[in-house]
Amino acid sequence: MRWRRRGSGGFIFAVFWWLASVVVLWEWQRLIGGVRLAERVALGGLLIALAALFALHNSFLGVIAGLVLGAGAVGWRAGRRDGMWAAAGVVYAGALVSSIVLLRLSAGYGLAAVLWVFAVVWGADIAAYFAGRSIGGPRLWPSVSPGKTWSGAIVGALVGAVLGLLLTAWTNRLMPLFWLGLATAIVSELGDLFESALKRRFGVKDSSWLIPGPWRVDGSSGCVRRGVGFCRYRGGIQLAELFHRRRIVSMVSVAAGVRASSLRSLGTVPRLKRLSILGATGSIGRSCAQVIAAAPGRFTVVSLAGGRDGAALAKCAIELGAEFVALADPSGYPDLKAGLAGHAVEIAAGPEAVKEAALREADLVVSAIVGAAGLRPTFAAVAAGRTVALANKETLVCAGEVVMEEVGTV
Numbered sequence: 001m002r003w004r005r006r007g008s009g010g011f012i013f014a015v016f017w018w019l020a021s022v023v024v025l026w027e028w029q030r031l032i033g034g035v036r037l038a039e040r041v042a043l044g045g046l047l048i049a050l051a052a053l054f055a056l057h058n059s060f061l062g063v064i065a066g067l068v069l070g071a072g073a074v075g076w077r078a079g080r081r082d083g084m085w086a087a088a089g090v091v092y093a094g095a096l097v098s099s100i101v102l103l104r105l106s107a108g109y110g111l112a113a114v115l116w117v118f119a120v121v122w123g124a125d126i127a128a129y130f131a132g133r134s135i136g137g138p139r140l141w142p143s144v145s146p147g148k149t150w151s152g153a154i155v156g157a158l159v160g161a162v163l164g165l166l167l168t169a170w171t172n173r174l175m176p177l178f179w180l181g182l183a184t185a186i187v188s189e190l191g192d193l194f195e196s197a198l199k200r201r202f203g204v205k206d207s208s209w210l211i212p213g214p215w216r217v218d219g220s221s222g223c224v225r226r227g228v229g230f231c232r233y234r235g236g237i238q239l240a241e242l243f244h245r246r247r248i249v250s251m252v253s254v255a256a257g258v259r260a261s262s263l264r265s266l267g268t269v270p271r272l273k274r275l276s277i278l279g280a281t282g283s284i285g286r287s288c289a290q291v292i293a294a295a296p297g298r299f300t301v302v303s304l305a306g307g308r309d310g311a312a313l314a315k316c317a318i319e320l321g322a323e324f325v326a327l328a329d330p331s332g333y334p335d336l337k338a339g340l341a342g343h344a345v346e347i348a349a350g351p352e353a354v355k356e357a358a359l360r361e362a363d364l365v366v367s368a369i370v371g372a373a374g375l376r377p378t379f380a381a382v383a384a385g386r387t388v389a390l391a392n393k394e395t396l397v398c399a400g401e402v403v404m405e406e407v408g409t410v
Contacts, residue, residue: 010056013104017097018052021045024096028089029074031202033309034082044074048094055101063098067091081331116167117184123163124185125192128156139397143372145196146397153189160185200371202307272300276360276386278377279368280304280320281312284391288366289320303357305369305377308332314339324360326353328373355380367392375399 022045029040047070054062067090075087104114132152140148164181165174275292279285285306292299303324306313310332317325317340324346327336333349340347348356358365358377365386367378374392379399381388390396 010101010104014052014056014097014101017100018045018049021048021052021093021097025089025093028093029078029086031198032078032082032085032089033202033312034078034086036077036079040074040077040086043077044070044090044093046070047073048090048097051094052097052101055098056105058102058105060102063094063102067094067098070094116164119167120160120164120181120184121188124156124160124188126156127159128152128189131155141193142394142397144193144200146394148193156189157182157185160188202309273298273364274302274362275299276303276305276357276362276365276381277301277320277368278305278354278358278366278374279307279370279392280316281306281309282368282370284366284368285316288368289316292320302362303360305354305357306332307369307373310335310337311339317345318343324348324357326350326357328354328369351376358386359384362386364389367395370394372398 022041025044025048026041029037029044047066051063051066051070054066070090071087074090075083078086100114103117104110106113109116128148129152131154132147132149135149135151135155137149137151139146140150140153161178161181161184164184165178168174168177275288277285277288280289285304292301301320301322303326304313304317304320304322305326305328306316308327308329308331310327313325313327313332314336316322322345325336325340326347327333327349328351330349333347336347336349354369355377358367358381365378365381366389367374367381368391369377370392372394375395375398378388378390378392378395379402
């Protein structure tokens with residue numbers, strides 16, 4: 001049988017990358033939200049496994065058939081609103097295990113080709129990061145990823161291609177390999193931009209706590225996206241930031257508890273600090289909710305604003321006891337309305353509603369809306385004289401001078 005000739009090592013290799021693909025699928029489905037999340041991940045994971053089996057037998061057409069079948073099934077279970085995005089997630093995640101297994105089984109090079117791809121992509125990514133920080137210059141795509149520069153992208157692509165040449169003792173065709181390495185590095189950078197655009201589309205800063213950085217490796221035998229992100233430099237930084245954020249939450253919670261106990265012993269009752277949270281369903285918004293929950297009797301939530309996930313925003317509003325809730329995307333309004341049925345919460349949808357949330361009378365406005373969408377409500381809050389806790393760098397990247405001038409005149 002052909003299966004036996006692959007050996008147990010090939011099967012274990014495929015299982016490892018199948019598990020990685022299931023993690024990617026879970027991240028994607030969780031990112032877009034919607035109904036039947038667990039069912040979609042389970043069904044998609046099963047059919048991605050089918051595609052992986054076809055890849056083990058070097059059947060490219062079988063891989064395509066398995067992924068198309070999986071995309072159709074998961075898209076159908078996701079429903080009409082989120083079906084297209086849910087289906088795309090199966091193809092995106094399934095391409096990981098399928099393409100890397102096909103590359104591993106390629107005649108002549110196999111594992112060496114896989115390691116070459118990883119080296120080129122990681123080298124390009126690390127070089128782009130440091131070049132962007134040290135050289136600076138024009139932004140590559142400010143509305144999607146304000147931190148990335150043209151200088152970083154160019155240097156990263158060239159370093160990746162050169163690194164690919166240094167690691168290839170198995171061929172003397174240097175120029176074709178240089179161009180292949182350059183193309184691989186460029187595609188990997190495009191993959192990074194795609195992930196940033198996707199997160200902005202759904203209004204989150206990080207896909208979740210589980211994957212600390214953009215995992216992707218794009219190779220010559222199809223797209224092998226998302227290598228082992230935990231080994232990457234920025235992944236380590238983001239893990240440190242996550243740990244630091246949790247320490248801050250704990251420290252704030254303890255300090256709030258000590259202060260509340262002291263005030264109770266003095267027989268005084270502190271005035272509740274009134275908060276507005278813009279971007280309540282994102283990572284910063286959830287961290288704010290943890291602080292509020294850990295310090296009872298210290299805060300009251302005046303308003304919340306979210307992007308398009310009405311169900312998640314409704315749940316957050318109930319947990320925090322918000323007075324007013326605004327959703328930027330009106331298409332999620334029915335879910336928001338249904339989730340808050342029976343609760344005395346004022347709700348609205350659309351950009352003006354988000355601006356209204358920013359203008360509610362509050363002691364502190366937390367501005368954590370992802371991307372340039374946060375500029376208008378943040379500026380409105382500043383112009384109204386509110387104290388703003390800014391967690392949206394695009395506001396300063398896109399209009400920093402104007403915003404700071406407004407701060408000076410208030």
